[in-house]
């Protein structure tokens with residue numbers, strides 16, 4: 005373990021920092037200073053750890069683009085003063101925030117590690133202590149050039165370190181709350197922490213860039229049998245949305261419906277962008293494999309490959325904010341930017 009790393013711990017809310025309110029019996033956020041009271045082990049780190057907290061810590065269900073931008077800006081502003089960053093965050097939308105930050109903060113050469121817990125830190129069986137302690141340990145590790153060992157946004161949870169934009173919350177109540185089904189974990193912590201060095205993301209940018217001007221004019225359409233076509237009609241509406249992400253069946257398939265087909269073509273023949281991802285947890289979209297994906301070929305939909313829903317939503321918000329021209333947006337959305345999809 006490196007002896008001299010400086011870590012910035014940013015508390016944003018979530019179960020990890022919650023306690024029971026004796027009056028209501030419900031969980032509520034507590035003063036962040038209590039974290040040290042509940043994890044005295046933190047004081048044993050040889051790293052120096054500074055603590056920051058967003059103004060009003062929130063349940064991660066309340067997170068939005070502006071919160072993502074605040075967290076990203078805090079990291080950007082403090083980038084030169086620290087070797088690594090640990091973000092304490094609720095688990096519910098952690099994968100969205102981690103994905104968003106991977107696009108907002110391009111050119112990272114230092115670790116940004118998200119963690120949280122399923123049980124509040126004050127509870128005797130909490131998973132929060134191990135998650136936090138190991139997240140901090142990983143955030144302080146250096147490679148043999150003295151740079152951060154991890155140079156990307158990641159999620160550490162229940163003995164595994166995942167690429168942030170490849171991870172999803174997969175369990176509402178098990179300690180193994182996260183998985184990255186299409187990408188091997190960056191590390192697995194046992195007696196030793198074993199790293200999958202070949203899977204690490206390396207940026208080709210020379211310096212850290214911050215871009216937070218996301219555009220949220222997007223819609224997510226999950227297909228299901230017998231869905232009302234009027235719902236599709238409402239969504240494929242350029243007055244409301246600039247991009248529509250379709251969670252299709254299997255390898256990118258859909259039922260055929262004439263009105264759906266016409267609406268898709270009308271949407272994409274103007275300024276609209278359609279991206280196809282799969283409802284399956286594992287595997288990737290192959291538009292054209294079955295006849296039932298024909299309508300997506302004909303409307304020039306973008307193949308979202310094996311992107312998670314969280315990654316494709318935040319990537320699209322980034323693309324719409326960053327690029328003004330449709331062809332630039334399509335170009336960006338068609339390939340991997342920060343390791344979020346298999347090219």
Ligand code: ASP
Pocket residue numbers: 017018019020062063064065093094095096097120121122
């Ligand atoms: N509702 C909480 C949140 O996401 C759950 C958690 O932290 O695990 O903030």
